[in-house]
Amino acid sequence: MSESKxxxxxxLVLQGNEAIVEGAIAAGCRFFAGYPITPATEISEMMSQRLxxxxxxxxxxxxxxxxxxAVIGASLAGVKSMTATSGPGFxxxxxxxxxxCVAEVPCVIVNVMxxxxxxxxxxxxxxxxVMQARWGTHGDHxxxxxAVSTTRECFDITVQAFNLSxxxxxxxxxxxDEVVAHTREKxxxxxxxxxxxxxxxxxxxxxxxxxxxxDTPRGVPPMAAFGDGYRYHVTxxxxxxxxxxxxxxxxxxxxxxxxHRKIYNNFSDIMMVKxxxxxxxxxxxIAYGSVxxxxxxxxxxxxxxxxxxxxxxxxxxxxxxxQAIEPLLxxxxxxxxxxxNLGQISREVKRVNQGRVRVEKLNRIDGQLIxxxxxxxxLIKL
Amino acid sequence: xxxxxxxxxxxxRHDKKxxxxxxxxxxxxxxxGSLIRAIDKIGxxxxxxxxxxxxxxxxxxxxxxxxxxxxxxxxxxLTFATGIKLAxxxxxxxxxxxxxxxxxxxxxxxxxxxxxxxxxxxxxxxxNVYGMTGGQFSPTTPYGAxxxxxxxxxxxxxxxxxxLAVTAGASFVARGTVxxxxxxxxxxxxxxxxxxxxxxxxxxxxxxxxxxxxNMGSSVDMxxxxxxxxxxxxxxxxxxxxxxxxxxxxxxxxxxxxxxxTQEYQRIREEASKRWxxxxxxx
Numbered sequence: 001m002s003e004s005k006x007x008x009x010x011x012l013v014l015q016g017n018e019a020i021v022e023g024a025i026a027a028g029c030r031f032f033a034g035y036p037i038t039p040a041t042e043i044s045e046m047m048s049q050r051l052x053x054x055x056x057x058x059x060x061x062x063x064x065x066x067x068x069x070a071v072i073g074a075s076l077a078g079v080k081s082m083t084a085t086s087g088p089g090f091x092x093x094x095x096x097x098x099x100x101c102v103a104e105v106p107c108v109i110v111n112v113m114x115x116x117x118x119x120x121x122x123x124x125x126x127x128x129x130v131m132q133a134r135w136g137t138h139g140d141h142x143x144x145x146x147a148v149s150t151t152r153e154c155f156d157i158t159v160q161a162f163n164l165s166x167x168x169x170x171x172x173x174x175x176x177d178e179v180v181a182h183t184r185e186k187x188x189x190x191x192x193x194x195x196x197x198x199x200x201x202x203x204x205x206x207x208x209x210x211x212x213x214x215d216t217p218r219g220v221p222p223m224a225a226f227g228d229g230y231r232y233h234v235t236x237x238x239x240x241x242x243x244x245x246x247x248x249x250x251x252x253x254x255x256x257x258x259x260h261r262k263i264y265n266n267f268s269d270i271m272m273v274k275x276x277x278x279x280x281x282x283x284x285x286i287a288y289g290s291v292x293x294x295x296x297x298x299x300x301x302x303x304x305x306x307x308x309x310x311x312x313x314x315x316x317x318x319x320x321x322x323q324a325i326e327p328l329l330x331x332x333x334x335x336x337x338x339x340x341n342l343g344q345i346s347r348e349v350k351r352v353n354q355g356r357v358r359v360e361k362l363n364r365i366d367g368q369l370i371x372x373x374x375x376x377x378x379l380i381k382l
Numbered sequence: 383x384x385x386x387x388x389x390x391x392x393x394x395r396h397d398k399k400x401x402x403x404x405x406x407x408x409x410x411x412x413x414x415g416s417l418i419r420a421i422d423k424i425g426x427x428x429x430x431x432x433x434x435x436x437x438x439x440x441x442x443x444x445x446x447x448x449x450x451x452x453x454x455x456x457x458x459x460l461t462f463a464t465g466i467k468l469a470x471x472x473x474x475x476x477x478x479x480x481x482x483x484x485x486x487x488x489x490x491x492x493x494x495x496x497x498x499x500x501x502x503x504x505x506x507x508x509x510n511v512y513g514m515t516g517g518q519f520s521p522t523t524p525y526g527a528x529x530x531x532x533x534x535x536x537x538x539x540x541x542x543x544x545x546l547a548v549t550a551g552a553s554f555v556a557r558g559t560v561x562x563x564x565x566x567x568x569x570x571x572x573x574x575x576x577x578x579x580x581x582x583x584x585x586x587x588x589x590x591x592x593x594x595x596x597n598m599g600s601s602v603d604m605x606x607x608x609x610x611x612x613x614x615x616x617x618x619x620x621x622x623x624x625x626x627x628x629x630x631x632x633x634x635x636x637x638x639x640x641x642x643x644t645q646e647y648q649r650i651r652e653e654a655s656k657r658w659x660x661x662x663x664x665x
Binding site for chain 1: 397398399428429430432434444445448449450451452453454455458461462463464465466467468469470472473490491494647650651653654655657658659
């Protein structure tokens with residue numbers, strides 16, 4: 001295998017999109033289907049070079065709907081799979097995201113956010129898809145959404161995204177943005193053996209004992225791949241434990257409860273945040289994605305000026321990491337939520353806060369970054 | 383035990399909650415019979431068959447059969463099948479779609495799948511109507527036909543599924559009807575054995591929705607209509623366009639050997655590993 005000669009273990013200068021590709025390959029991704037779209041295209045381009053070299057498959061499909069369809073198909077056949085897109089393509093993928101939730105098919109969907117709505121601002125940064133990532137597909141459904149802010153995180157969080165998707169049999173969405181995608185940074189890629197990889201649990205029982213959607217203490221049934229000798233039915237219809245369509249209220253309730261429970265009972269495993277100076281913070285910044293970079297700088301400068309500022313960077317965005325935020329909201333005087341939309345995460349912060357402390361927003365929707373100075377000037381007035 | 387009973391026991395799911403969703407007299411059951419007979423004759427292991435479908439009456443077919451079965455989103459069956467085939471090329475991936483599913487919402491996937499030429503079998507049940515939703519016109523509803531959304535007569539012109547597949551680049555294209563079951567058995571068998579993208583268009587009857595609105599009678603009447611209008615490919619070749627008007631050509635329309643995606647991709651893998659090894663040697 002050429003894997004031993006791969007770029008892993010080496011110091012490189014990579015853009016975020018390239019680091020996502022390296023992270024995916026390190027996590028065991030061997031199938032990618034995509035459709036060209038700015039600013040996510042480099043992921044497809046890199047995958048078309050890297051995947052065949054490690055025995056995997058890259059395919060450019062006819063659109064984003066087809067891309068996610070192929071990804072789900074490949075995952076059902078037992079291969080870790082991913083697609084990458086941006087706003088308009090992400091909108092097209094929503095129906096199949098719901099399918100992956102209901103059929104419990106592990107897969108990773110990268111959405112490199114650009115300005116919207118509609119065709120919007122293809123080459124400009126935004127964070128307008130936070131709520132779409134949570135609620136874009138119809139019906140009540142659980143989902144895991146992770147946000148990246150540096151090249152290093154693009155690698156690490158992509159590995160995490162695959163691990164979580166395999167562990168909980170769920171689609172995982174990575175929210176990147178145009179700035180993170182195209183910023184080139186130095187990165188030392190870990191050796192393949194240093195990367196902790198989780199593979200889906202396969203059935204250990206003989207096929208005649210296998211009940212494909214049976215409840216387990218963890219809420220995640222073992223997953224057989226097509227062709228492994230476990231012949232079973234997969235459908236987007238609400239199904240019973242055998243995978244067959246059902247309209248029985250008790251079976252519907254049990255199924256939908258389980259797919260939610262498997263995520264919400266494992267909050268502590270899924271929840272990832274990065275804190276800086278939060279121990280004694282009086283004012284707190286909550287940020288994610290490229291804005292977290294500006295926020296980190298602003299908080300450090302505020303400290304230099306004697307302001308007791310702290311930062312919480314959200315890596316897990318959905319389920320919303322309220323356990324990490326809530327204790328801090330009891331200690332601080334005020335919170336600032338800078339984001340490149342009109343206030344999608346600040347709404348969540350306010351919901352969790354329930355009026356305890358002052359929550360202020362800082363929003364830009366003009367396709368430009370929020371600068372450290374903008375955050376700093378608001379921080380010192382908080 | 384009768385031959386048919388043996389096949390039922392071997393291929394139908396015993397733990398599935400029958401009865402099925404189809405109307406009495408529906409052509410879908412006849413197609414299911416043909417498909418099972420073809421697979422049994424070829425002798426493919428049940429573990430190696432993946433039956434993929436979209437949404438609609440005919441797309442409910444996989445749930446009743448003891449293979450690896452996948453009931454996908456509307457129109458997208460071929461995209462899921464593409465992923466399965468690329469991930470595990472040794473599997474026989476057979477896709478069942480209706481005319482609305484494959485030609486309307488999935489029309490783009492269909493022509494691209496034909497062009498891409500993966501080793502897949504696509505079976506399209508053409509009953510000229512959206513049956514499950516209550517009889518609206520589909521992309522194959524004939525001009526002038528009455529449906530619940532064309533109550534004054536249909537003003538659009540239909541797609542010719544098989545001819546479209548030929549033009550889009552499929553390796554194998556055949557058309558059959560649910561009346562001519564022996565021919566249907568044969569062409570499905572050929573399609574599964576074909577290396578490359580193989581399309582089988584199956585003319586079927588929706589007497590409940592389409593036949594009723596267009597005075598075509600019962601299920602039996604519609605089967606007899608198929609008998610009357612069907613012309614073999616060989617015979618059709620000697621007929622004038624006027625003589626062929628209102629007829630349905632059945633048999634193998636095209637059977638050609640074209641490069642298959644998975645074979646081509648193997649070449650890409652070899653080339654990529656060589657190139658990547660050189661690229662990282664001096665780093």
